[in-house]
Amino acid sequence: MSNKTEIKIRGYHLDMYRHVNNARYLEFLEEGRWAFFEDNPNFDGWPKGIAFFVVNININYRMGATLGDTLEIGTVISHLGDKSGIMHQEAILKGTESVVADADVTFVIVDSRTQKALTLEGELLALLERLADPKGLNAR
Amino acid sequence: MSNKTEIKIRGYHLDMYRHVNNARYLEFLEEGRWAFFEDNPNFDGWPKGIAFFVVNININYRMGATLGDTLEIGTVISHLGDKSGIMHQEAILKGTESVVADADVTFVIVDSRTQKALTLEGELLALLERLADPKGLNAR
Amino acid sequence: MSNKTEIKIRGYHLDMYRHVNNARYLEFLEEGRWAFFEDNPNFDGWPKGIAFFVVNININYRMGATLGDTLEIGTVISHLGDKSGIMHQEAILKGTESVVADADVTFVIVDSRTQKALTLEGELLALLERLADPKGLNAR
Amino acid sequence: MSNKTEIKIRGYHLDMYRHVNNARYLEFLEEGRWAFFEDNPNFDGWPKGIAFFVVNININYRMGATLGDTLEIGTVISHLGDKSGIMHQEAILKGTESVVADADVTFVIVDSRTQKALTLEGELLALLERLADPKGLNAR
Numbered sequence: 001m002s003n004k005t006e007i008k009i010r011g012y013h014l015d016m017y018r019h020v021n022n023a024r025y026l027e028f029l030e031e032g033r034w035a036f037f038e039d040n041p042n043f044d045g046w047p048k049g050i051a052f053f054v055v056n057i058n059i060n061y062r063m064g065a066t067l068g069d070t071l072e073i074g075t076v077i078s079h080l081g082d083k084s085g086i087m088h089q090e091a092i093l094k095g096t097e098s099v100v101a102d103a104d105v106t107f108v109i110v111d112s113r114t115q116k117a118l119t120l121e122g123e124l125l126a127l128l129e130r131l132a133d134p135k136g137l138n139a140r
Numbered sequence: 141m142s143n144k145t146e147i148k149i150r151g152y153h154l155d156m157y158r159h160v161n162n163a164r165y166l167e168f169l170e171e172g173r174w175a176f177f178e179d180n181p182n183f184d185g186w187p188k189g190i191a192f193f194v195v196n197i198n199i200n201y202r203m204g205a206t207l208g209d210t211l212e213i214g215t216v217i218s219h220l221g222d223k224s225g226i227m228h229q230e231a232i233l234k235g236t237e238s239v240v241a242d243a244d245v246t247f248v249i250v251d252s253r254t255q256k257a258l259t260l261e262g263e264l265l266a267l268l269e270r271l272a273d274p275k276g277l278n279a280r
Numbered sequence: 281m282s283n284k285t286e287i288k289i290r291g292y293h294l295d296m297y298r299h300v301n302n303a304r305y306l307e308f309l310e311e312g313r314w315a316f317f318e319d320n321p322n323f324d325g326w327p328k329g330i331a332f333f334v335v336n337i338n339i340n341y342r343m344g345a346t347l348g349d350t351l352e353i354g355t356v357i358s359h360l361g362d363k364s365g366i367m368h369q370e371a372i373l374k375g376t377e378s379v380v381a382d383a384d385v386t387f388v389i390v391d392s393r394t395q396k397a398l399t400l401e402g403e404l405l406a407l408l409e410r411l412a413d414p415k416g417l418n419a420r
Numbered sequence: 421m422s423n424k425t426e427i428k429i430r431g432y433h434l435d436m437y438r439h440v441n442n443a444r445y446l447e448f449l450e451e452g453r454w455a456f457f458e459d460n461p462n463f464d465g466w467p468k469g470i471a472f473f474v475v476n477i478n479i480n481y482r483m484g485a486t487l488g489d490t491l492e493i494g495t496v497i498s499h500l501g502d503k504s505g506i507m508h509q510e511a512i513l514k515g516t517e518s519v520v521a522d523a524d525v526t527f528v529i530v531d532s533r534t535q536k537a538l539t540l541e542g543e544l545l546a547l548l549e550r551l552a553d554p555k556g557l558n559a560r
Contacts, residue, residue: 008454010450010451010454011295011296011297011301011450011454012295012301012303012447012450012451014295014296015291015292015294015295016291016294016298016347017191017291018296021170021291021292022166022170022194022197023163023164023166023167023170023292024163026162026163026166027163027432030161030162030163030430030431030432031430031432034428034430034431051157053201054162054201055200055201055202056198056199056200056201057162057197057198057199057201058196058197058198058199059196059197059198060195060196061193061194061195061196061197062195067296148314150310150311150314151310151314151435151436151437151441152307152310152311152435152441152443154435154436155431155432155434155435156431156434156438156487157431158436161431161432163432167292170290170291170292171290171292174288174290174291207436297471301450302446302450302474302477303443303444303446303447303450304443306442306443306446307443310441310442310443331437333481334442334481335480335481335482336478336479336480336481337442337477337478337479337481338476338477338478338479339476339477339478340475340476341473341474341475341476341477342475
């Protein structure tokens with residue numbers, strides 16, 4: 001994946017099953033998205049007056065992760081539609097190809113004043129396309 | 141909905157947008173599921189040797205909830221399939237019909253020893269059907 | 281104690297020891313403080329331009345609390361000094377006199393603009409004294 | 421400090437004041453303690469049958485930390501007494517000498533079976549002294 005963030009599993013991440021609690025994964029995914037934007041050479045903050053909102057998260061819990069595991073959170077923009085986009089995120093057990101959890105995170109870009117979702121077109125779409133393909137190598 | 145849990149939104153639930161953070165909703169949903177089982181007259185704990193595991197959560201964030209709001213978390217078992225079931229959960233702004241968030245939570249019942257999902261049949265299916273319809277009024 | 285909030289311990293509150301994690305208690309204490317103010321007949325919000333800030337928490341963890349326990353969070357204002365006050369909070373195992381955790385929470389009232397702590401005097405002190413003794417029965 | 425862990429402040433760490441919430445700091449401190457043990461050349465896990473329990477945290481909140489700040493969590497063992505020890509921890513704003521929060525964390529070592537605190541003597545004390553001074557350079 002284009003961006004990777006490492007998280008070591010600690011005691012406070014676990015719940016009564018001694019596995020990472022399902023709510024905690026959403027913090028790991030949010031951490032991954034912050035890193036995705038921060039590390040993206042084509043990102044310099046959102047233009048004034050707009051904001052990024054998550055409207056749906058569809059997450060599969062495939063395996064338990066436990067104390068001492070390290071997860072790699074991978075994040076890509078996988079789809080850009082008319083009014084919303086999707087970031088695909090995976091938590092992989094480091095050193096393996098085992099997917100612990102994966103999620104599609106649907107987002108909209110809202111006008112901060114009206115709180116309405118903007119159509120993804122023009123300069124806004126161009127920015128999202130550069131974020132989706134930071135090196136500009138691939139045709140979309 | 142058949143079971144309702146109230147949660148008052150406090151300062152520590154909010155994030156930088158002064159809305160409830162998206163990870164926190166998964167704790168609210170888990171709270172709702174614990175209350176669903178606890179309050180269900182047909183539930184007296186899982187039979188020995190089996191456990192309830194969440195394998196997917198598909199959650200829509202429809203509105204922001206903020207300080208001073210009270211959410212009602214409603215929980216029902218909405219589907220029982222061959223190997224998995226679905227709990228439908230909604231967070232409603234108290235005193236309104238506004239859905240702040242809603243989710244389908246897919247679960248499996250695993251054999252605690254093998255960690256494999258059990259087929260929902262026989263006594264296990266009968267238990268889940270009684271949980272789904274605690275008053276036994278409705279044909280399924 | 282003058283104000284009591286009940287919290288049922290759920291799976292997501294626990295950590296690898298199957299006890300409530302030490303960070304989670306600080307959320308329980310914050311929940312108790314919100315309830316303290318909300319339920320206090322002498323509280324109608326802070327006057328404009330001032331804010332309540334926590335500057336120290338000194339918490340004793342006396343026993344583990346686990347799944348199915350119910351904690352009662354009791355909260356009082358126990359001290360008002362020149363520049364700061366203290367709220368004493370206890371988490372009691374419901375139905376017993378067992379103190380699971382207790383804390384002194386030191387707060388200041390800041391001028392929202394300058395972010396400096398205000399001297400507790402005049403009307404501000406009178407308000408805090410009414411909060412400390414909501415029924416006005418006791419001499420301080 | 422002898423061990424340092426970096427934490428970047430993200431949106432999900434903040435609360436309604438857009439500062440890191442006071443409960444979250446206890447997770448940062450726990451993260452720092454895990455790293456302290458993990459990185460300590462003299463630590464190879466606790467001997468069988470004993471466990472590390474936190475019995476008191478006394479934390480000062482000195483400044484707000486906000487989005488984009490990086491905190492360095494420093495951790496040392498600062499005191500070893502008869503029945504308990506103290507870890508001193510500081511959260512410093514990276515690149516400055518500003519202390520955002522600092523804490524004394526009092527711990528005991530318990531017999532896992534009896535859950536009673538052990539006297540810090542003999543081999544157990546020697547281990548803790550090596551952890552306190554990993555390079556063995558300083559007289560205590």
